[in-house]
Amino acid sequence: MNDEPTPDDSLLPLFKDEKKWSQPHSSWLSESAETVVPDSRSKDLVAQLDGSSALNESDLARHQLQMFRVWKQLSPNHQLIARSRFARKPQLQTLELVGEKLGLTRERVRQIQVRIANIIDEALEEETSKMLANLSASCGEMASEQDFQASLDTILGTSNETWDQVYAVYLEQKSGYKPIRGVRASPKARQFIAKARKAIPNTKEAQLIDLEQIRDVDPKFWYKYRNQVVKCLGIALLPNGSVATRDTMPMRVVDALTFLGTPATKEELSELTGLSTKTLLARLWCMDEVVKVANNMWALDSPQTKKYVGVVDMIQSILEEQGGECSVRFLRDRIRERCNVKPSSMNTFLATSQFVVRNGRARLRQNSEVKLRPLSQVIDGRLMNGAPYWTFTVQQRHLKGNSVTGFPPEFANELGIQPNSHQWVKVDRPAKSRDLKVTWHLSSANGIHVGYVREVLESLNCKVGQIMRVIIRHRRIEIQRHV
Numbered sequence: 001m002n003d004e005p006t007p008d009d010s011l012l013p014l015f016k017d018e019k020k021w022s023q024p025h026s027s028w029l030s031e032s033a034e035t036v037v038p039d040s041r042s043k044d045l046v047a048q049l050d051g052s053s054a055l056n057e058s059d060l061a062r063h064q065l066q067m068f069r070v071w072k073q074l075s076p077n078h079q080l081i082a083r084s085r086f087a088r089k090p091q092l093q094t095l096e097l098v099g100e101k102l103g104l105t106r107e108r109v110r111q112i113q114v115r116i117a118n119i120i121d122e123a124l125e126e127e128t129s130k131m132l133a134n135l136s137a138s139c140g141e142m143a144s145e146q147d148f149q150a151s152l153d154t155i156l157g158t159s160n161e162t163w164d165q166v167y168a169v170y171l172e173q174k175s176g177y178k179p180i181r182g183v184r185a186s187p188k189a190r191q192f193i194a195k196a197r198k199a200i201p202n203t204k205e206a207q208l209i210d211l212e213q214i215r216d217v218d219p220k221f222w223y224k225y226r227n228q229v230v231k232c233l234g235i236a237l238l239p240n241g242s243v244a245t246r247d248t249m250p251m252r253v254v255d256a257l258t259f260l261g262t263p264a265t266k267e268e269l270s271e272l273t274g275l276s277t278k279t280l281l282a283r284l285w286c287m288d289e290v291v292k293v294a295n296n297m298w299a300l301d302s303p304q305t306k307k308y309v310g311v312v313d314m315i316q317s318i319l320e321e322q323g324g325e326c327s328v329r330f331l332r333d334r335i336r337e338r339c340n341v342k343p344s345s346m347n348t349f350l351a352t353s354q355f356v357v358r359n360g361r362a363r364l365r366q367n368s369e370v371k372l373r374p375l376s377q378v379i380d381g382r383l384m385n386g387a388p389y390w391t392f393t394v395q396q397r398h399l400k401g402n403s404v405t406g407f408p409p410e411f412a413n414e415l416g417i418q419p420n421s422h423q424w425v426k427v428d429r430p431a432k433s434r435d436l437k438v439t440w441h442l443s444s445a446n447g448i449h450v451g452y453v454r455e456v457l458e459s460l461n462c463k464v465g466q467i468m469r470v471i472i473r474h475r476r477i478e479i480q481r482h483v
Helices: 018-022 026-033 045-051 062-073 076-085 095-102 106-123 125-139 145-156 162-175 187-199 211-215 219-224 226-233 249-260 266-273 277-284 303-307 311-321 328-338 343-350 409-414 454-459
Strands: 142-144 178-180 183-185 290-294 297-300 325-327 355-358 361-364 388-393 404-407 421-425 427-429 436-440 448-451 467-473 476-481
Touching: 062 106, 062 125, 062 162, 076 095, 076 106, 076 162, 095 106, 106 125, 106 162, 125 142, 125 145, 125 162, 142 145, 142 226, 145 162, 145 183, 178 187, 183 187, 183 226, 187 211, 187 219, 187 226, 211 219, 219 226, 249 266, 249 277, 249 290, 249 297, 266 277, 311 325, 311 328, 311 343, 311 361, 325 328, 328 343, 328 361, 343 355, 388 404, 409 436, 409 448
Parallel strands: 427 476
Antiparallel strands: 142 183, 178 183, 290 297, 325 361, 355 361, 388 467, 404 448, 421 436, 436 448, 467 476
16 A cells, blocks of 8 residues: 555645645744633534534633634645544544545555654644643542543533544643553653562562562652552552562451460451451461461461460460469459460460469569479480480370470489570481471470481381480480490
C-alpha cells in the first residue's frame, strides 16, 4: 500500500485552506483572545456550531473556542483520523484500522496524527499549559483511573462533542500520565515502579517481599503513594503493613506475627488477620514457617523463637513485668488468659529450679542461688580410674534423634556448663563421633538434655532396651555399654 492515496486528490491537502495554516495563526488567535468566555459547556453546542455561521462565543470557554476553530480547519478525512486516534467515545482505533478505512499506510496515519497534534499544540499552547499544571496539582504523581478522569473532567468540563473529546484525549496524552493496572502514573512514578519491581521475587508462590528494598528507592514517595504503588506492582498490601506477592491466609499469619514481634494466641491472630479461629487453627498446623511454642502460643520459626520454652517463658515474662516477684494466684490468672494450662501443670512448672515459691509468692531463682549436691550423691558409679558415670536405657525415640534426658544438674556442672545455657561437648569414644549438645535449663522438669546421641548409638549397634553409661573424663564424654 502506498503512503499517499491515488484515486482521491481531495485527501492530499491536510486542511481546507493549506495556505492559511502555513502561516502563524495570530489572526484568529488574537481575535479569540479578546473575547471573555464563561466556563460553560452546553450539550447543544454541536447543533449550534454546525448550523450557525454566527458563533455565540458566550457559550464557550476559551479552550473550547480555540479547539472548535482548529476542528473546523481539518478536512473530513483528517477529522476522521483525529476522531479515531484521540476521541474517547466510542473508543480509540488502531493506526492499521484507520489506514484501512482511508486507504493509507499505518505510518502515513501516524504522520497526520502528529501533525494534528502539533496544530493543537500551537493553537492552545497557553491553555494547555495551564490545564496540565492544574491536572498535575490535582493528581500528584499517581492517581486511580477514576480519580484521574474525574480531575480531567473537572478541568475541561463534561461534554460529548467530538471536537471537545479530541482535545480531552490530546490533553490526557500530553500530560504524560500512563495507565498501569488501573492507576495513572507520571514519568517520575514510572521510574519508581521500575526500580521497585526489581525487589519483587520472580515466583508464582505466595511469599513476603523485602519491604526495605522497595521503600529505600524513595521513602517519601513510598509513604505518600503506597496504595497506588502496590496496585501498579501487582502485589498485596497485608493488613499489618507487610507486602507479599499474593494475599493469602498464610501470608496474613506471617504478617501478623511479624507485626507483633512476639508469640501470639490464635485469638490474637484471628483479630489481626480477619480469619476465624477455626480456620486459623487448621492453617497454623500446615505452615512450615510457624511453630507452636506453648499450648496456645504460636510464633515464626526462627532462631529467636528458640528462646521460648512455652509456659515457663510466659511465667518469666510476667515476673519480670511485676518487678521480679508476684503472687502465685496472679500468675495463674494471667497464664489462664493466654493459654489453657491446668493448675497441676502450673505447679509442676513452678516446682522447677527456675523459681522460688514461698508464702504464696513466686520469683525467679538467680544462677548464684542454685545449690548442687556432692557429686558422690548423684552419680551411678565410678570406673576403676575414678571417672564418674551415669546410665540410661536406650529407647526408640533416642534412635529417632530425640535427646536423652533425666541427668541431674551436677552432670552439666561437671562438664563446666552454666545454668540456662548449652554447650557442645567432645566425644572421645566411640571415636570420630560428632559432638553432643548438652543443655541445662533451670526451668526443665526433665533434667539435663543430651542431644545428637543417635549417631553414637548407631555406631555402637545399640538396640532398644540396652543400658548405656555416659562417662565424664576431663570435661569430655565417653559412651559405652553398661555391663
